[in-house]
Amino acid sequence: MMSLNEFPILLIIMLSPVIGSVAVWFAPNGKAVKYIAAFFASISLALSILAYVSYGKAAAGMQFIFEIPWIEATGVSLSLGVDGISMPMVLLTAIILFCGVFVSWNVEDRPKEFFFYMLFLTGGVFGVFTARDLFLLFFFLELAVIPKFILINSWGSKYREYASMKYTLYLLAGSAVALIGIIAIFLYAADPVKGLGYYTFDIGTLASVNYDPAFQKSAFFMLLIGFGVLVPIFPLHRWTPDGHSAAPTAISMLLAGVIMKLGGYALIRVGIGFFPEGAQFWAPLIAVLASVNAVYIAMVAMVQHDIKYVVANSSISHMGYVLIGIASLNTVSIDGAVGQMFAHGIMAALFFALVGNIYDKTHTRELSHFGGLAHQMPRVAAAFLIAGLASLGLPGLYNFVSEFAIFTGSIQVFPVPAVISIFAIVVTAIYVLRVVRQTFFGPRDPRWDELQDAKGVEMVPIVVLCATLFLFGVFPSLIMDMIDGGVAPLAEKFADLKIGGIF
Amino acid sequence: MDFRVVILEIAVAILGIVLLATGLLLPGSKKRANGLITAAVLTGLLVYSFTDSGAADGEFLMGLYSADSMTLYFKQLFMIAAIFVTVMSLTSTARFKENGGEYFSLLVFALLGMMVMVSANDFLTLYVGLELMTISFVILTAFDRSSLKSAEAGTKYVLLSAMSSAVLLYGLSLFYGLSGSTEFEGFAACAQSGSAGPMFTVAVILLLSGLGFKISAVPFHMWAPDIYEGAPTPITAFLATGSKAASFAVLIRMLTLMLEDNYAVFAGILIVLAVLTMIVGNLIAIPQKNIKRMLAYSSIAHAGYILLGLVAFTDAGVSAMLFYIFIYIFANLGAFSSVIALSDSTGSDEIEAFRGMWKRSPLITAVLMISLLSMAGIPPAAGFIGKFYLFASIVNQGYVWLALLAIGMSVVSVYYYIMVIRVMLAPVPENAEKISVAPSHKLVMTTAAAVTLFLGIWAAPLTDWTNQVIAAFVR
Numbered sequence: 001m002m003s004l005n006e007f008p009i010l011l012i013i014m015l016s017p018v019i020g021s022v023a024v025w026f027a028p029n030g031k032a033v034k035y036i037a038a039f040f041a042s043i044s045l046a047l048s049i050l051a052y053v054s055y056g057k058a059a060a061g062m063q064f065i066f067e068i069p070w071i072e073a074t075g076v077s078l079s080l081g082v083d084g085i086s087m088p089m090v091l092l093t094a095i096i097l098f099c100g101v102f103v104s105w106n107v108e109d110r111p112k113e114f115f116f117y118m119l120f121l122t123g124g125v126f127g128v129f130t131a132r133d134l135f136l137l138f139f140f141l142e143l144a145v146i147p148k149f150i151l152i153n154s155w156g157s158k159y160r161e162y163a164s165m166k167y168t169l170y171l172l173a174g175s176a177v178a179l180i181g182i183i184a185i186f187l188y189a190a191d192p193v194k195g196l197g198y199y200t201f202d203i204g205t206l207a208s209v210n211y212d213p214a215f216q217k218s219a220f221f222m223l224l225i226g227f228g229v230l231v232p233i234f235p236l237h238r239w240t241p242d243g244h245s246a247a248p249t250a251i252s253m254l255l256a257g258v259i260m261k262l263g264g265y266a267l268i269r270v271g272i273g274f275f276p277e278g279a280q281f282w283a284p285l286i287a288v289l290a291s292v293n294a295v296y297i298a299m300v301a302m303v304q305h306d307i308k309y310v311v312a313n314s315s316i317s318h319m320g321y322v323l324i325g326i327a328s329l330n331t332v333s334i335d336g337a338v339g340q341m342f343a344h345g346i347m348a349a350l351f352f353a354l355v356g357n358i359y360d361k362t363h364t365r366e367l368s369h370f371g372g373l374a375h376q377m378p379r380v381a382a383a384f385l386i387a388g389l390a391s392l393g394l395p396g397l398y399n400f401v402s403e404f405a406i407f408t409g410s411i412q413v414f415p416v417p418a419v420i421s422i423f424a425i426v427v428t429a430i431y432v433l434r435v436v437r438q439t440f441f442g443p444r445d446p447r448w449d450e451l452q453d454a455k456g457v458e459m460v461p462i463v464v465l466c467a468t469l470f471l472f473g474v475f476p477s478l479i480m481d482m483i484d485g486g487v488a489p490l491a492e493k494f495a496d497l498k499i500g501g502i503f
Numbered sequence: 504m505d506f507r508v509v510i511l512e513i514a515v516a517i518l519g520i521v522l523l524a525t526g527l528l529l530p531g532s533k534k535r536a537n538g539l540i541t542a543a544v545l546t547g548l549l550v551y552s553f554t555d556s557g558a559a560d561g562e563f564l565m566g567l568y569s570a571d572s573m574t575l576y577f578k579q580l581f582m583i584a585a586i587f588v589t590v591m592s593l594t595s596t597a598r599f600k601e602n603g604g605e606y607f608s609l610l611v612f613a614l615l616g617m618m619v620m621v622s623a624n625d626f627l628t629l630y631v632g633l634e635l636m637t638i639s640f641v642i643l644t645a646f647d648r649s650s651l652k653s654a655e656a657g658t659k660y661v662l663l664s665a666m667s668s669a670v671l672l673y674g675l676s677l678f679y680g681l682s683g684s685t686e687f688e689g690f691a692a693c694a695q696s697g698s699a700g701p702m703f704t705v706a707v708i709l710l711l712s713g714l715g716f717k718i719s720a721v722p723f724h725m726w727a728p729d730i731y732e733g734a735p736t737p738i739t740a741f742l743a744t745g746s747k748a749a750s751f752a753v754l755i756r757m758l759t760l761m762l763e764d765n766y767a768v769f770a771g772i773l774i775v776l777a778v779l780t781m782i783v784g785n786l787i788a789i790p791q792k793n794i795k796r797m798l799a800y801s802s803i804a805h806a807g808y809i810l811l812g813l814v815a816f817t818d819a820g821v822s823a824m825l826f827y828i829f830i831y832i833f834a835n836l837g838a839f840s841s842v843i844a845l846s847d848s849t850g851s852d853e854i855e856a857f858r859g860m861w862k863r864s865p866l867i868t869a870v871l872m873i874s875l876l877s878m879a880g881i882p883p884a885a886g887f888i889g890k891f892y893l894f895a896s897i898v899n900q901g902y903v904w905l906a907l908l909a910i911g912m913s914v915v916s917v918y919y920y921i922m923v924i925r926v927m928l929a930p931v932p933e934n935a936e937k938i939s940v941a942p943s944h945k946l947v948m949t950t951a952a953a954v955t956l957f958l959g960i961w962a963a964p965l966t967d968w969t970n971q972v973i974a975a976f977v978r
Contacts, residue, residue, distance in 0.1 A: 071963045073970055074892075113861070135891075143882045149921060154928050161925070165918070172881075172917050176910040183891075183898045183906070 008066045009051050010080040013090065014126040016043045017097065021119035024112055034105055037115040041098045044126070048094035052482075055087050060485030062132060062204070070136075075190075075199035079132040084486020085338050088479055089129040089258075089265055092345045095468060096257040097122045099461030100250035103353050106360065107155070107248070114155055118250060121147040125254075128262050134270065135201040138175070138182055141262060145171050148251065148259070156246040157359075163239075163246035170229055170239035178226020178266075181219050185274065188215060207273045213281075220278030223271045224286070230263025233286070233323060234293045237316050244312035249356025252308070256315040256348035261341045264322050268334065268490070272326065276493040279329060284414070286327035291417035293320030294424035302431040306365045307358070310435055311351045314391060317424055318344045324414065324421050325406040331484065331491040333409025338483045339402030339476075343390070343469070347399060350387040350465040354380055357458060358439075361451050367438045374440040376451040381440040383454075383462045388432040390469050393425050398472035401480065507557030508570045511548060511578055512618050518544050519611035526604020534596050534603030541607045542589045545614075549582045559975075562624070566686060569624040572975035576825060576968075577621045577752040580832060584744040585614040587836045587951065592737040593943045594847050599646060606646060613639035613741065617749035621756070626675045626685040629753065633671075633717075636749065637664045640742060644734040656733025663726045664716070671713025677706035687760060694761030704768060710757065711772065717750035718806045719799075721779040731799035736846065739795055740839035743802045744832040751809060751828060755821060762816055773814045774905065780807030781912045789919045794842055794854050797919060798835070801878055804916060805831050808893055811909060815896040818973050823892035825969040830877060830885040830958060837874035837951035841867045844944040854923055859931030864938040868927050870948040875920040877955045880913050885958035885965075892966075 020040025027033050055063055062081035070076045082090055100118065107114050124147070127140030145168060152164035189195040189209045196209060211219070229236045240260075244252050272279045294317050301313035318340070325337025357380055358373070359365050374381035390397040393404075403425070411418040454462060472479050506513070522537055529536055552558055552575065559575040562568065589610060596603040616636025623629035641664065645657020675685075681703060682689035693703065712723060719727040731739045762769060784804030791797035809831070812824030844867055845860075846852050860868045877884035890913060894906045940948070958965050 069963075070961070071888075071966050073963070073966045110861075139882050139887070142887060146876060146881055146921070146924075150924070150928060153925055165921075165925075168921065169914065169918060172914045173911070176914050177907070179891075179894070179910055180898065180903065180906055183895045184903070187895065187899050 008080075009047055010064050010082060010090075010130045011066050013044050013047045013051070013094065014080070014123055014130055016040045016047070017119040017126070018123035021116045021123070024115045024119065027112070029112060033111050033115055034101070037101045037119060038098075040119065041094075041101045044122075045094040045098040048091045051082070052087055052091050055082070055084075055482060057084070057481050057485055060084055060488070065132070067132075070133075073199075074135075074201075076135045076201050077133055078136065079202065080130040081132045082130055084482045084484065085268060086129045086265070086486070087482060088338065088342045089261060090126065092261070092342050093122065093125050093129060093258050095464060096253055096345065096349045099349060099353065099464055100253050102457050102460040103253065103356060104248070104250040105457045109155060114151070114248075117147040117151050118254070121151070121254065125258050125262065129265065132203050133201045134182055134185070134203055134206060137203070137266065137270070138179065141266070142175060144259065144262075145175075148247075148255070151251045152243060152247045155248040155251070157248070158246065159242060160246040163242035167239045167243035170236070174226045174229025174236065176226075177222050181222030181226060182270075184215075184219055184222070185211075188219075203269065203273070209274075211275060211278075213277045216275040216278030217281050218278075220271055220275040220282055223267065223275075224282060227263040227266045227271065231260060231267070231319050231323060232263070232316060234289045234296065234316075234320075237293070237297065240316050241309055241312045244315065244352075245306065245308040249352055249359075252312075252352040252356070253349040256312070256352060257345040260315065260319055261345055264319065264326065264337065264341050267326060268338070272329070272334075272490055276329075280494070283327045283329055287324055287410070287414040287417040290320045290323035290327060291420040291424075293317060293323060294421040295320075295427060298424045298427035298431065302427060302434070305367055307355050307367060307435060307439065308352075308365050310367075310431060311348070311355055314351075314428065314431065315344070315348050317428065318348075318391070320421060320424065321403060321406050324410050324417060328406075328410035328413040328418075329491075329494050330409050330413065331487055332405050333413070334487045334490065335480060335483050336402045336405030336407075336409055338487065339480060340399070340406060342479065343397075343399040343402045343472070346465050346468050347387055347390045350383065350462070350469070351391075353461045353465065354384045354387065357454055362448065367435065370439040370445075370448075372440070372442045372444045373448060373451070375444040376448050377440075377453045379454050379459070379462070383466055384440065385436060386466050386469065388436050391432050392429040396473050397469045398476065398479075399469070401473065401476040405480075505557065505561045505563065507555065508561040508563045509568065509622075510555070511552055511558055512615060512622070514544075514548055515611060515615045515618060519608050519615060522608035522611060523605065526608055529604055531603070534599075535593055537604050537607045538589050538593045538596060541611060542586050545582050545586045545589065545611075549579060549586065552579055552582070566688070567625045567628050568622050570622055572972045573752070573755070573825075574621045576972045577748060578618050580748055580829060581614055581617045581745050584741060584748070584832055584836065585610060587840070587947050588737045588741040588745070590943050590947050591740060591836075591840050591843055592735075594843070594941050595735055595737060598649065602646070602648075606643070609639045609643050610741070613643065614745065617745055620749045621752040623753075624687050626678065626687075626690075630668075630672065630675065633753075634668065636746060637668070640738070640746060643738045643741075644730060646738065647735045650733070652733035653735065656730045659726060659733075660730050667713050667716035667723065670709050670716075674706045674709025674713060677702060677709065681706065687757070690757075691760040695764050703765075707761065707765075707769060708772065711776070714750050714754050715776065718747050718754070718809075719803045720776050720806050720810065721783040721803065724780070724783070724803045727803055728796045728799040731802075732793055732795045732852070736795065736839055736843045736852070739798075740836060743798065743835045743839070747802065747806065748828050748832060751824065754813065755824065758813055758816075759821070762813075766816060770814060770816075773810060774902075777807045777810035777814055778905070778908065780804065780810065781909055782807075785912045785915045785919075788916065791919070792854055793852050794857070794923065795852050797854065797923070798838055798842075801916065801919070802835065804912065805878065808890065808909060808913075811893050811897050811905065814902065814905065815900045817896060817900065819892070819899065820896035822969045822973040823889070823896045825972060826892055826965055827889040829965060829969070830889040830955065833951050833954045833958075834874045834877040834884070834886060837870050837948060837955060838878070840944055840947040840951060841871040841874065844940045844948065845938065847941065847944070848938045854926055857923060857927045858929050859935050860927040860938075862931045862937075863935055864940060866940055866945065866948060867938065870952040871927065872924050873952045873955055875923060877959070879917045879920045881917070883956060883959045885955050885962065887959060888962040
């Protein structure tokens with residue numbers, strides 16, 4: 001068998017959806033479109049699992065490296081690779097894409113265009129997670145913006161025009177600031193005195209440059225704003241509830257499951273990886289904003305009337321945990337943050353898939369319209385309960401493991417924000433159980449007697465996502481060891497800076 | 504005298520004269536043939552220009568005229584734009600009836616004017632080229648006799664460009680007074696002598712105003728929207744691409760001669776021009792309802808971005824300008840050809856006329872979307888890389904605030920570009936018919952979009968090309 005290190009596995013994972021999008025474009029109308037989309041999504045998923053399993057945890061570091069020069073004059077190269085941080089993200093993207101295709105199985109309105117944009121968008125997301133080149137990373141980040149605008153704008157539900165425009169302008173404004181930061185890094189590194197003296201965008205090389213502290217502070221701040229919009233960090237989160245709620249189901253899954261993680265990932269990879277001192281300087285601010293994210297937005301979720309808005313707000317609240325994990329700057333907390341990105345991605349996708357399923361059948365998302373749905377839709381109710389329990393951090397599900405790691409790591413560094421954030425779990429329990437009670441429990445409502453429970457292809461995403469949560473919840477070492485290997489080199493940078501407790 | 508230096512110009516001049524004759528000889532229904540001849544000959548010349556290095560090196564008529572890597576680069580750009588515009592015009596000639604023959608001849612003379620402008624090494628030669636271009640454009644702008652707007656646009660253009668020419672000439676006369684020579688060498692010498700006093704500053708400002716009119720930099724932009732809207736759309740496309748690129752070429756040539764020693768004096772003026780142009784162009788583009796007006800304001804805004812390369816005034820900055828102009832030309836050709844394809848079929852240039860275009864013509868939707876995304880600077884379209892180079896070049900010179908402003912304005916521009924995309928993707932209105940696109944438009948549209956996409960995904964060839972041009976130009 002050909003060695004995996006020679007086989008451009010990451011390139012194929014990334015290109016498979018892109019090729020799929022072109023294939024969809026030329027496919028005849030009808031069912032064929034969906035089979036083609038499912039086929040290319042399966043290739044990405046299968047190869048991602050293969051890469052995940054064969055990733056050498058002992059060796060850690062960047063693996064499956066693929067590199068060809070792209071724009072030599074400016075030092076850009078098409079350079080791909082994954083380490084312990086990006087490998088789980090690639091797997092997450094593949095899983096959600098795969099589930100998203102099945103969730104969208106019943107899209108009737110322009111299915112061809114829908115799958116075209118969806119696959120194209122996912123190609124961009126894979127690109128961000130596998131890029132070892134800063135230019136490429138930003139390129140792919142921008143690549144994903146417009147397909148999402150079109151998807152929300154054309155296939156979304158109420159307020160879609162408003163939401164899609166708001167989303168696009170927020171994200172582009174954020175990336176404008178990040179772009180300046182990236183240009184500044186690039187030029188600093190190219191400086192013959194302070195930096196390397198030649199043009200390069202290679203992330204590994206750029207991370208090894210010694211940036212002076214003043215530069216670190218300003219550049220990190222730009223990246224924080226730029227990528228913070230994506231995360232989203234309070235108060236830059238305003239696009240999220242509208243965007244997530246207006247998007248069609250599969251796109252909400254991608255938005256909450258993957259797109260938000262792009263911000264967290266880029267913040268870890270570029271922000272912390274390049275600027276340990278800058279990160280240390282801004283960490284208290286991030287920690288405070290993160291606790292606002294976690295608690296305040298959880299309270300906002302508590303008072304929503306629309307299930308999708310509850311779930312969308314819960315996503316922001318959970319990303320607060322990720323942020324506080326990142327801010328604490330030690331191995332355990334960042335391990336937890338990366339783990340939480342994975343766990344929340346799966347959980348949010350499950351939530352949105354279920355909400356979409358209910359909405360497709362009932363054509364309403366108002367909490368007050370529901371009641372006793374567990375009688376008619378026992379499978380959906382069970383899965384929703386699993387997602388809800390994952391959300392409030394029940395042991396046995398993977399979210400518990402990552403949240404535990406985040407708070408163990410952060411409580412020694414930022415005790416007050418950490419304790420406040422832990423309080424968010426209580427609020428989460430309130431709003432999750434409120435939704436579960438309102439929607440599924442209670443006496444049978446004859447109004448909904450006609451409803452069909454999830455079955456057939458609808459079960460694919462539910463089963464896959466629930467199984468993933470359980471698998472990593474029961475065997476956390478399957479993923480935590482890998483993440484740990486990726487985070488360790490970052491944490492070494494902080495060892496000298498006397499921040500964070502290193503275990 | 505080495506005639507190879509001017510061989511392209513000679514060929515283009517002959518072509519223009521021949522077209523004038525064939526235009527008279529051809530019967531009304533066959534005027535189209537003139538367009539085909541133009542496109543074929545220009546394509547041949549374009550290919551030839553890549554093979555003959557003589558056109559990129561040397562002087563003619565004792566330095567009145569000079570050719571180097573950059574003049575050749577721009578001449579190739581003008582020829583590309585002219586070829587595209589010619590093919591775009593093939594469907595319009597039917598509307599121009601008996602005058603159809605002269606149309607292509609004038610187009611070729613406008614092209615000749617641009618080529619003379621960039622190669623001019625003397626104020627008088629420069630002025631002759633500039634006026635040849637301008638007067639050809641005046642006639643072309645007013646060419647659509649059936650349209651009142653076209654006549655109005657022609658009148659406006661002749662009056663306003665006469666004024667700007669006057670300002671430019673006055674500036675040039677001051678240079679002559681200072682240096683006693685009409686050659687660029689004399690001009691460069693008087694910039695270097697250290698005695699570049701207030702008169703020199705006034706003259707440069709007048710020069711910037713004259714050329715600022717042509718590149719439609721704010722505050723000299725007022726003409727652009729009306730004339731872009733009124734002119735026949737292929738001519739609008741040529742104004743937005745060829746005319747603007749030619750004026751930028753002259754700006755680059757003249758400013759590189761004098762900016763070195765006077766950067767402190769003129770950087771401020773250039774920054775003010777660039778900032779005003781970006782802000783005003785982008786903000787006024789937002790409420791536009793007519794796509795040609797919207798593209799006019801967007802092209803004003805783009806002039807602002809391109810000026811940033813001169814603010815940086817480094818090899819990287821000028822190279823980024825060349826890169827950006829190339830991409831800007833293709834994005835505009837794609838956008839305007841889509842507009843022509845639509846108005847050929849519906850007679851409307853309103854943005855609202857694009858409603859439901861995804862169903863009515865997927866080709867127009869795709870091409871216009873790619874072109875607008877390129878202007879907005881969003882990958883995978885090439886504009887992203889162009890903006891990256893431009894902004895990197897000014898950040899490198901320490902103008903971080905300026906880069907932030909430019910990128911911020913670029914985000915603003917996304918708003919009005921995606922408003923068009925949104926209209927195109929909206930549900931199809933009732934009684935909206937399908938749109939059939941003429942084969943010649945299909946060719947232009949797909950080529951422009953393909954180039955934009957290709958360079959967005961693989962920018963190395965153009966990057967290397969512009970870098971080589973600059974390396975050879977600076978020497």
